[in-house]
Amino acid sequence: MTYSKKRALSYGVILISVLLAYFCRQVRTENVFMRNLADQCRSCIYLGMYCAWVIYLGKHVVHKKTRRCLTAIGCLMVFWFFVRTVKFHIFHDPLGEHICWYLYYIPMILIPVLGLAAAMFLGEKEEEKTVRKIIILLTVAAILIVSVFTNDLHQLVFRFSKQPPFSDKDYSYGIVFMVIQGWILICLTGMEIILIRKSRIPGKKQFWLPVIPGILLLGWNIGNILRLPFIKIIAGDMTAVCCLLMAAIFQGCILCGLIQTNNRYFELFQTSGGLDAEITDHSFLRYYHSGDFPELSPELRKIIIDRSSVQEQGIRINHIPIRGGHLFWSEDISVLLDQYQDIREQQEELTARNRLLQKAYQKEAERRKTEEQNRLLNMIQNQTAGQLELLSQFMDELERTESREQYDRILGKIVVVGTYLKRRKNLVLTQYTSDGNLLTMEDLRQSLAESCDSLKLCRIRAAYYVENVDVWLNADDILKCYDTFEWLVERLVDTMQSVFYRVSQIDDALRISVHIVSEADLRGFMSERPELKVQQEDETNGLSDVSSSEREAEDDQFCGMQYGNTECSDDSS
Numbered sequence: 001m002t003y004s005k006k007r008a009l010s011y012g013v014i015l016i017s018v019l020l021a022y023f024c025r026q027v028r029t030e031n032v033f034m035r036n037l038a039d040q041c042r043s044c045i046y047l048g049m050y051c052a053w054v055i056y057l058g059k060h061v062v063h064k065k066t067r068r069c070l071t072a073i074g075c076l077m078v079f080w081f082f083v084r085t086v087k088f089h090i091f092h093d094p095l096g097e098h099i100c101w102y103l104y105y106i107p108m109i110l111i112p113v114l115g116l117a118a119a120m121f122l123g124e125k126e127e128e129k130t131v132r133k134i135i136i137l138l139t140v141a142a143i144l145i146v147s148v149f150t151n152d153l154h155q156l157v158f159r160f161s162k163q164p165p166f167s168d169k170d171y172s173y174g175i176v177f178m179v180i181q182g183w184i185l186i187c188l189t190g191m192e193i194i195l196i197r198k199s200r201i202p203g204k205k206q207f208w209l210p211v212i213p214g215i216l217l218l219g220w221n222i223g224n225i226l227r228l229p230f231i232k233i234i235a236g237d238m239t240a241v242c243c244l245l246m247a248a249i250f251q252g253c254i255l256c257g258l259i260q261t262n263n264r265y266f267e268l269f270q271t272s273g274g275l276d277a278e279i280t281d282h283s284f285l286r287y288y289h290s291g292d293f294p295e296l297s298p299e300l301r302k303i304i305i306d307r308s309s310v311q312e313q314g315i316r317i318n319h320i321p322i323r324g325g326h327l328f329w330s331e332d333i334s335v336l337l338d339q340y341q342d343i344r345e346q347q348e349e350l351t352a353r354n355r356l357l358q359k360a361y362q363k364e365a366e367r368r369k370t371e372e373q374n375r376l377l378n379m380i381q382n383q384t385a386g387q388l389e390l391l392s393q394f395m396d397e398l399e400r401t402e403s404r405e406q407y408d409r410i411l412g413k414i415v416v417v418g419t420y421l422k423r424r425k426n427l428v429l430t431q432y433t434s435d436g437n438l439l440t441m442e443d444l445r446q447s448l449a450e451s452c453d454s455l456k457l458c459r460i461r462a463a464y465y466v467e468n469v470d471v472w473l474n475a476d477d478i479l480k481c482y483d484t485f486e487w488l489v490e491r492l493v494d495t496m497q498s499v500f501y502r503v504s505q506i507d508d509a510l511r512i513s514v515h516i517v518s519e520a521d522l523r524g525f526m527s528e529r530p531e532l533k534v535q536q537e538d539e540t541n542g543l544s545d546v547s548s549s550e551r552e553a554e555d556d557q558f559c560g561m562q563y564g565n566t567e568c569s570d571d572s573s
Contacts, residue, residue: 021045043085050077060261069118076107077243105148112187113141119194188218209252217245277329391417412457419454420486423447431475439478442469461498495520
């Protein structure tokens with residue numbers, strides 16, 4: 001059955017029920033039983049209608065605050081009819097009827113207030129301001145209700161001429177009653193104005209549906225206050241008239257779209273052409289479905305529920321739990337699977353290429369490393385070719401010698417040259433591993449320390465002094481200082497008794513001063529190292545320039561040179 005047919009059937013049943021209730025009210029038989037039965041049937045019809053309306057509102061009205069107001073109105077209508085039934089058919093004593101009469105005014109005052117609140121909530125964005133207004137309205141309504149229940153103390157609502165127990169058959173209206181009626185009219189008028197204003201929203205069809213019953217309710221209240229005769233004849237039951245018209249107002253709001261509801265599920269599913277889905281209860285009984293959703297076995301449904309989704313042959317079936325059952329829907333992901341397969345193949349290809357590139361890079365890095373090692377080895381060999389040749393000569397001499405003393409002295413020379421080769425290689429490697437082609441004075445100090453220690457094997461006292469060991473300097477200058485020391489040692493190893501090698505830093509330049517105790521004349525070295533300036537010390541004349549003297553060299557001799565940012569220059573000390 002379509003939604004239109006269901007709606008027509010529902011409103012048909014409501015119309016028949018209202019007509020039946022109106023017919024029961026018109027029964028004027030003298031038989032008390034039949035008259036009470038007709039009235040009871042009428043009350044049951046209205047109670048059933050409003051209970052069903054409350055359930056409908058709770059399930060279908062989307063806006064939470066509006067739903068709460070309308071549900072409260074429906075509950076007050078049920079309460080009103082219940083109190084009315086109790087008053088006329090259960091309580092027969094004056095006090096009970098008196099209390100039920102006062103109870104009427106709880107729904108009479110609250111229903112217009114809640115109706116105004118529901119109208120204010122329709123399409124309201126600034127809900128906080130609306131809530132403050134509703135609290136004020138409910139506070140005024142509560143004061144009016146309290147004034148009704150305390151009427152026996154002040155009689156400002158109803159005035160009685162007789163003594164208690166008071167009856168609703170003999171009374172007149174007080175000033176507070178007029179206030180209550182005015183308040184009800186204000187709430188109904190405000191509700192009607194808001195509904196008329198909001199019913200004119202573009203896109204809202206049949207906007208007159210909530211307006212007509214609102215005008216009728218407002219007119220009925222005015223006529224009832226004025227006690228017009230035709231009101232009593234046509235619609236004398238205040239409870240039935242007020243509840244029916246109020247329900248008609250908001251049901252009209254639902255029909256014209258002012259109050260959003262979640263109806264027409266079946267049409268929604270049927271018109272969702274791109275969605276294959278179904279809704280079932282907990283026993284997997286299908287209620288709604290759309291598209292070509294397949295029939296699933298209970299076992300497969302349980303598997304889908306456990307896993308949230310199941311994929312078979314390019315179709316993925318998903319599941320989410322809902323109130324009262326389950327929602328299943330299917331998705332065709334075959335295209336996505338094909339794309340995923342293509343992406344996976346491309347990823348594997350890229351991974352293979354990346355591995356090849358990594359291997360090629362590693363081989364290239366190894367090749368460059370080998371080339372760099374060979375280059376450094378060749379450079380070290382070229383720079384130390386003289387020492388290697390000298391070491392070979394010493395080895396040949398070592399094999400030929402028969403003297404133990406000579407053997408030990410040649411072995412000491414081999415150690416001295418070998419120490420130099422080792423330390424020079426370390427300096428070169430340290431140079432190329434550092435940033436900026438730099439070495440520290442500490443590197444030079446360690447090299448001099450090991451070379452001086454090896455000179456003990458040649459019975460030569462050797463000492464050194466290096467300033468500012470933590471300073472970084474140009475590596476070439478450090479190497480020149482160490483090479484100079486080795487050059488002096490190699491030339492004077494047979495004649496030198498002691499050597500003191502001093503390296504100092506002056507203005508980013510290295511200054512070398514050497515104190516040598518030797519029997520040999522240093523003038524022969526001048527041609528090899530012209531940067532050296534040699535001086536000789538004797539006991540009588542002190543220091544004299546050896547390069548200009550023709551006498552034999554003896555005792556202490558000095559030489560000096562400088563490396564660094566400035567040109568090399570001769571010096572003496």
